[in-house]
Amino acid sequence: MPDSLKVGIAGLGTVGGGVASLLTRHHNLIATRAGRTVEIAAVSARDRSRDRGVDLSRATWCDDALDLVDRPDVDLVVEAIGGADGIAKDLCVKALKAGKPVVTANKALMAEHGGMLAALADETATSLAYEAAVAGGIPIIKGLREGLSANVIDGVYGILNGTCNYILSEMRSTGRDFDDVLEEAQAKGYAEADPSFDIDGVDAAHKLAILAALAFNGTVAFDDVHVEGIRRIAARDIAYAEELGYRVKLLGIARRRLEGVALRVHPCLVPQEAPIASVEGVFNAVIAQGDFVDQVMMVGPGAGAGPTASAVVADIVDIARGFKLPVLGAPVNGLAPLTAVPIAQRGGAYYLRLMVSDQPGVIATIAALMRDNDISVESLLQRGRSDTDAVPVVIVTHETNEAAMQRVVDALEREEAVLEPPHLIRIESLVH
Amino acid sequence: MPDSLKVGIAGLGTVGGGVASLLTRHHNLIATRAGRTVEIAAVSARDRSRDRGVDLSRATWCDDALDLVDRPDVDLVVEAIGGADGIAKDLCVKALKAGKPVVTANKALMAEHGGMLAALADETATSLAYEAAVAGGIPIIKGLREGLSANVIDGVYGILNGTCNYILSEMRSTGRDFDDVLEEAQAKGYAEADPSFDIDGVDAAHKLAILAALAFNGTVAFDDVHVEGIRRIAARDIAYAEELGYRVKLLGIARRRLEGVALRVHPCLVPQEAPIASVEGVFNAVIAQGDFVDQVMMVGPGAGAGPTASAVVADIVDIARGFKLPVLGAPVNGLAPLTAVPIAQRGGAYYLRLMVSDQPGVIATIAALMRDNDISVESLLQRGRSDTDAVPVVIVTHETNEAAMQRVVDALEREEAVLEPPHLIRIESLVH
Numbered sequence: 001m002p003d004s005l006k007v008g009i010a011g012l013g014t015v016g017g018g019v020a021s022l023l024t025r026h027h028n029l030i031a032t033r034a035g036r037t038v039e040i041a042a043v044s045a046r047d048r049s050r051d052r053g054v055d056l057s058r059a060t061w062c063d064d065a066l067d068l069v070d071r072p073d074v075d076l077v078v079e080a081i082g083g084a085d086g087i088a089k090d091l092c093v094k095a096l097k098a099g100k101p102v103v104t105a106n107k108a109l110m111a112e113h114g115g116m117l118a119a120l121a122d123e124t125a126t127s128l129a130y131e132a133a134v135a136g137g138i139p140i141i142k143g144l145r146e147g148l149s150a151n152v153i154d155g156v157y158g159i160l161n162g163t164c165n166y167i168l169s170e171m172r173s174t175g176r177d178f179d180d181v182l183e184e185a186q187a188k189g190y191a192e193a194d195p196s197f198d199i200d201g202v203d204a205a206h207k208l209a210i211l212a213a214l215a216f217n218g219t220v221a222f223d224d225v226h227v228e229g230i231r232r233i234a235a236r237d238i239a240y241a242e243e244l245g246y247r248v249k250l251l252g253i254a255r256r257r258l259e260g261v262a263l264r265v266h267p268c269l270v271p272q273e274a275p276i277a278s279v280e281g282v283f284n285a286v287i288a289q290g291d292f293v294d295q296v297m298m299v300g301p302g303a304g305a306g307p308t309a310s311a312v313v314a315d316i317v318d319i320a321r322g323f324k325l326p327v328l329g330a331p332v333n334g335l336a337p338l339t340a341v342p343i344a345q346r347g348g349a350y351y352l353r354l355m356v357s358d359q360p361g362v363i364a365t366i367a368a369l370m371r372d373n374d375i376s377v378e379s380l381l382q383r384g385r386s387d388t389d390a391v392p393v394v395i396v397t398h399e400t401n402e403a404a405m406q407r408v409v410d411a412l413e414r415e416e417a418v419l420e421p422p423h424l425i426r427i428e429s430l431v432h
Numbered sequence: 433m434p435d436s437l438k439v440g441i442a443g444l445g446t447v448g449g450g451v452a453s454l455l456t457r458h459h460n461l462i463a464t465r466a467g468r469t470v471e472i473a474a475v476s477a478r479d480r481s482r483d484r485g486v487d488l489s490r491a492t493w494c495d496d497a498l499d500l501v502d503r504p505d506v507d508l509v510v511e512a513i514g515g516a517d518g519i520a521k522d523l524c525v526k527a528l529k530a531g532k533p534v535v536t537a538n539k540a541l542m543a544e545h546g547g548m549l550a551a552l553a554d555e556t557a558t559s560l561a562y563e564a565a566v567a568g569g570i571p572i573i574k575g576l577r578e579g580l581s582a583n584v585i586d587g588v589y590g591i592l593n594g595t596c597n598y599i600l601s602e603m604r605s606t607g608r609d610f611d612d613v614l615e616e617a618q619a620k621g622y623a624e625a626d627p628s629f630d631i632d633g634v635d636a637a638h639k640l641a642i643l644a645a646l647a648f649n650g651t652v653a654f655d656d657v658h659v660e661g662i663r664r665i666a667a668r669d670i671a672y673a674e675e676l677g678y679r680v681k682l683l684g685i686a687r688r689r690l691e692g693v694a695l696r697v698h699p700c701l702v703p704q705e706a707p708i709a710s711v712e713g714v715f716n717a718v719i720a721q722g723d724f725v726d727q728v729m730m731v732g733p734g735a736g737a738g739p740t741a742s743a744v745v746a747d748i749v750d751i752a753r754g755f756k757l758p759v760l761g762a763p764v765n766g767l768a769p770l771t772a773v774p775i776a777q778r779g780g781a782y783y784l785r786l787m788v789s790d791q792p793g794v795i796a797t798i799a800a801l802m803r804d805n806d807i808s809v810e811s812l813l814q815r816g817r818s819d820t821d822a823v824p825v826v827i828v829t830h831e832t833n834e835a836a837m838q839r840v841v842d843a844l845e846r847e848e849a850v851l852e853p854p855h856l857i858r859i860e861s862l863v864h
Contacts, residue, residue, distance in 0.1 A: 022582055022724055032649070032762045033581050131579075137725035139579025146578075147563075147571025149465050150454055150745035217464070275731060278710050292454055293569035293742035296732035299707060300725065310725035313582035323755055330464045 004037040005320045008068035009059075009078045010091055012045035015105045015132070016080030017052045018309035023316075024054050030313065034320035038313075041073045069094045076101045076319060078312060084108035096120040096128060103315040105132035105308055111206035115219035115335075118327035128327045129315035134207040135160060135284040137307025138300035139314065144214050144288055145329045151290025153215040157253040157430075158286035159279055160207040160265075162302035163191045163198035164230050164250040168267075169280040172242065177235045190282060200229035201250065201265040208252035212263055215254060215288065216338055217330045220263065224340035228266035232423060237353060240381065240394050241269050241425075244351070247277040251428060260339030262346065268428040269351050276430065287430075346402040349378070349427040354412060355390040355420040362417045366393065369411050373404040390419045396427070436469035437752045440500035441491075441510045442523055444477035447537045447564070448512030449484045450741035455748075456486050462745065466752035470745075473505045501526045508533045508751060510744060516540035528552040528560060535747040537564035537740055543638035547651035547767075550759035560759045561747035566639045567592060567716040569739025570732035571746065576646050576720055577761045583722025585647040589685040589860075590718035591711055592639040592697075594734035595623045595630035596662050596682040600699075601712040604674065609667045622714060632661035633682065633697040640684035644695055647686060647720065648770055649762045652695065656772035660698035664855060669785060672813065672826050673701050673857075676783070679709040683860060692771030694778065700860040701783050708862065719862075778834040781810070781859040786844060787822040787852040794849045798825065801843050805836040822851045828859070 007023070009016045023030065023038055031037040043056055044065040060071070065087055068074050077095040079102055081088040088109055095102045097120065104110065110117070110133045121128040131141045135158070144156065159165050163185060170181045182199065185191035197203050205225040213220045230250050241248050246269035255262040270277050275297055279285040284302030289295050301307040318325075328335060356362045363382065370377055381394040397405070409422045439455070441448050455462065455470055463469040475488055476497040492503070497519055500506050509527040511534055513520040520541055527534045529552065536542065542549070542565045553560040563573045567590070576588065591597050595617060602613045614631065617623035629635050637657040645652045662682050673680050678701035687694040702709050707729055711717040716734030721727050733739040750757075760767060788794045795814065802809055813826040829837070837856065844850045 018724075026582060026584070029584065030582065032766055033758070035758070035763070137722075138728055139575050142574060142579045143571050143730075146750060147574045147746055148742065149749045150458060150462065150742045152458070152461060273710070275707070275710050278705070278707050290569075290742060292450075292738040292745075294733045294736075294739060296570055296730065298575075298728065298730050300728035304726075306724040307726060310580065310582045310722060313724075314579055317581045318578060321755075321757065323753075325753065326465070326467070331467070334464055 002036045004039045005316070006039050006041035006073050006075045007078060007316065008042040008071065008074035008076070009040060009080060010044045010065035010068055011080035011082065012043060012052055013080065014305045015308050015312065016045065016078065017054065018305035019078055019080065019312045020052065020056060021054045022309040022313050030317060034317045036320055038316055038320055042068055042071055044068055065091050066094055069098050069100055074100065076103065076316065079104040079106055082106055084112045089113060092117055092128070093120060096124055096126050099124045099126050101127040101129070101319050103129045103312055103319070105130070105312055107133040107203065107206040107210060111209040111222050114210060114213055114328070115332070119332045121327050122332045125324070127319050127324055129319065130210070131315050132308045132311035134210050135286055136300065136302040136304065137310045138284060138286060138298045139311065140211070140286045140298050141214065143296065143298055144211065145325065148288055148290050148293055148296065149329070151292050153256070153288055153290050155255040155289040156211045156215045156286065157251055159249055159276065159284050160204040160252040160286070160302070161198055161250060162282035162284055163195065164204070165280070165284070166190050166282045167199070168230065168233065168238070168248050168250065171233070171235055172238045172247070175235055175239070178231065178233060199231060201227040204250060204252045205265045208254055208263060208265055211286070212254035212261060212338065213328050216256060216261055217328060218335050218338035220338050221340070224263055226264040226266070226343040230267050233267055234423070236392060237423060237425065240353065241351070244379070244396060245272055246270060246427065247272050248425065249276065253428070257341045259345070260341045262341045264343055267425050269425055270428055270430055274430045344403045344406070346426070347399060349399055349429070350397045350405050351425040351427055352395045352397070353423040354393045354418055356393050357389055357417045357419055358391045359417060363393065365415060365417065366395070366412070369408050373408050375400045375404055375408065434468045436471045437748070438471050438473035438505050438507045439510060439748065440474040440503065440506035440508070441472060441512060442476045442497035442500055443512035443514065444475060444484055445512065446737045447740050447744065448477065448510065449486065450737035451510055451512065451744045452484065452488060453486045454741040454745050462749060466749045468752055470748055470752055474500055474503055476500055497523050498526055501530050501532055506532065508535065508748065511536040511538060514538055516544045521545060524549055524560070525552060528556055528558050531556045531558050533559035533561070533751050535561045535744055535751070537562070537744055539565040539635065539638040539642065543641040543654050546642060546645055546760065547764070551764045553759050554764045557756070559751050559756055561751065562642070563747050564740045564743035566642050567718055568732065568734040568736065569742045570716060570718060570730045571743065572643070572718045572730050573646065575728065575730055576643065577757065580720055580722045580725055580728065583724050585720055585722050587687040587721040588643045588647045588718065589683055591681055591708065591716050592636040592684040592718070592734070593630055593682060594714035594716055595627065596636070597712070597716070598622050598714045599631070600662065600665065600670070600680055600682065603667055604670045604679070607667055607671070610663065610665060631663060633659040636682060636684045637697045640686055640695060640697055643718070644686035644693060644770065645760050648688060648693055649760060650767050650770035652770050656695055658696040658698070658775040662699050665699055666855070668824060669855060669857065672785065673783065676811070676828060677704055678702060678859065679704050680857065681708065685860070689773045691777070692773045694773045696775055699857050701857055702860055702862055706862045776835045776838070778858070779831060781831055782829045782837050783857040783859055784827045784829070785855040786825045786850055788825050789821055789849045789851055790823045791849060795825065797847060797849065798827070798844070801840050805840050807832045807836055807840065
């Protein structure tokens with residue numbers, strides 16, 4: 001058996017602690033599968049005294065994570081610190097420059113600096129692996145970059161944030177409203193104390209940017225991703241969606257277009273019979289559309305210590321087995337920056353919920369606006385009267401385009417009878 | 433760029449033709465991703481004159497597939513001949529002995545001779561890749577062997593035969609009976625003229641044997657797989673299942689047990705809300721349960737020229753990239769034969785449909801048999817009277833065991849009032 005692979009772990013929180021625990025618990029299994037043992041040679045974390053439920057007494061403790069790179073007994077660095085910049089980035093840069101492979105679970109880092117890091121990895125012919133950065137335990141990076149390597153990828157999309165999916169699933173099954181369910185999710189540990197990163201779609205956008213770079217073999221400017229979160233989804237939207245044959249999901253969508261690549265994260269109505277509609281709770285799901293393979297979907301846990309460790313250690317095993325892959329699926333010098341297609345060019349159907357005052361002529365005004373913008377209405381729901389004077393009107397359009405819908409929304413916002421900013425949710429048929 | 437990888441393709445039917453077409457169409461894409469070009473150096477097929485829609489004029493034609501191995505301009509052999517023995521097996525053996533990597537889509541060969549071929553590949557340190565042998569375009573071999581390499585796999589199961597899934601889906605959506613739908617599937621090319629290989633479960637069992645060997649890092653004796661097909665599933669079973677909250681699927685199931693490994697292919701009732709229940713038509717789905725990752729599901733097209741070529745060429749790209757993997761996930765000399773747990777030891781719930789004569793006392797007889805075998809009944813459906821005297825009685829049991837159910841079935845078969853052999857379908861809760 002060849003020499004053991006000696007690993008240095010920077011950060012011993014949920015991710016790093018999980019990795020240390022897995023490497024320890026499955027030491028023999030991994031040796032069998034990798035063809036060599038994987039040892040934890042050194043670790044670095046803020047709090048040395050904390051009990052992490054794993055015996056690290058044989059590992060050297062480094063106060064400065066950057067020192068891991070200099071140690072001759074560290075062959076590979078696991079970056080489990082987090083954050084798009086700062087020490088996490090410095091560590092990866094230093095390791096790659098030194099020709100030491102890096103395994104990271106850091107989606108923010110990869111989304112914002114993936115191109116730079118990939119170029120560095122290319123220069124020194126060093127591995128940079130990041131399976132755990134997207135969709136937790138689902139081997140989607142491997143699936144796309146290796147499993148579907150023979151395909152031109154036309155699109156990749158999915159449920160990329162488990163917190164949002166949990167909240168939307170709970171709202172649907174219990175009929176409760178967003179704030180209420182969010183609070184519960186925080187109590188259960190499914191949402192952070194400051195949940196904005198998740199619920200405003202930023203986390204999903206990070207993952208989408210990584211997937212798009214890989215799928216289309218190009219570099220993505222993170223700011224090109226159109227991002228909307230789920231704060232404005234109300235219990236009644238979910239109920240109306242259900243009635244109309246849809247389910248509400250926060251999707252990240254990357255699609256190849258003639259003019260470039262559409263990159264967007266926002267709530268969607270998806271058909272109830274679409275396989276992705278039945279992915280509930282904290283699970284993630286990614287669908288890739290390739291020209292030869294057609295559609296492949298992968299579903300699994302999107303976060304958590306176990307699934308994340310599973311993905312990080314799979315990367316370590318790959319490197320122990322001697323694999324060397326182009327970070328973004330092809331050499332960086334062959335990668336062009338991807339041109340983002342603005343959301344204004346989206347084509348598709350829309351769900352629009354208005355809260356209007358219960359007075360004659362409102363529907364006529366709305367209908368005229370639709371007509372004037374060439375938008376044809378598939379269905380319109382208006383039910384009963386309201387105690388509070390605000391009556392919901394729900395409109396589902398036929399296929400139209402974002403620019404036209406935005407004109408309608410802008411005009412409606414100026415109408416006195418429209419009492420709240422309109423609630424617009426895009427309908428994704430998920431037919432390619 | 434390193435030298436090009438030169439490929440010899442044996443067999444130019446659906447699989448081989450698809451591979452040739454993909455390699456030709458995506459020549460540049462593959463070169464970018466693999467880091468070297470992949471060229472078709474030589475081919476072998478029975479009919480030289482047939483137009484396969486791809487220009488093979490620059491490839492050498494070999495009348496004998498075995499000659500491909502001897503050619504110095506062939507680095508890698510694609511076996512697309514098919515069949516568990518004969519020329520397909522001879523070709524793989526010869527290539528591996530010569531140290532030339534083999535890529536195959538041949539599930540029968542891998543299921544029946546995988547252990548022998550893996551040992552040969554180990555001996556000569558040669559790659560043997562077979563992604564296309566299981567679940568068509570879904571990268572499940574890669575997912576299990578690499579993506580989930582950090583996990584003890586506790587179980588792997590799924591929809592492994594697209595023909596059966598198509599038939600069952602059509603039966604459900606149209607209410608038609610088996611023979612009728614089979615005939616249509618044959619007309620559409622979704623089922624073979626002789627469909628027994630698919631509908632009797634043998635094809636699914638081949639794939640299950642391969643998945644089990646990989647998941648549990650052991651060798652599987654193909655005869656150890658318990659196999660039942662879908663011929664006895666009637667339209668009314670599907671309708672009853674629907675009414676009871678289930679859907680009928682042919683599943684291949686491999687589960688780690690204390691005493692060994694359960695290996696079985698048979699029709700199942702699965703809960704309608706289980707994600708696998710919504711996988712319809714010719715799609716396949718595989719779920720793996722790992723101790724760290726929890727559950728990962730992969731869904732995609734289970735057959736067809738495009739998806740199969742996608743999987744075969746992904747294997748070629750891996751080899752072009754320089755990957756070398758243990759065929760069954762670990763070195764063969766470390767693999768023990770897996771001990772199969774007999775189906776008689778299955779625990780679970782059951783659906784039982786009886787066609788009984790419409791006379792007093794029949795239900796009492798059935799109920800007494802259940803009681804005497806310690807089987808508790810969850811629900812019993814008996815409706816209306818019949819013109820033909822045969823009345824269906826449907827029973828759903830609580831958790832019990834296969835041996836007890838078989839005693840009941842045997843006893844029922846001897847009852848005069850029971851007019852057909854009982855229809856027994858196992859209920860899989862899909863909760864690990």
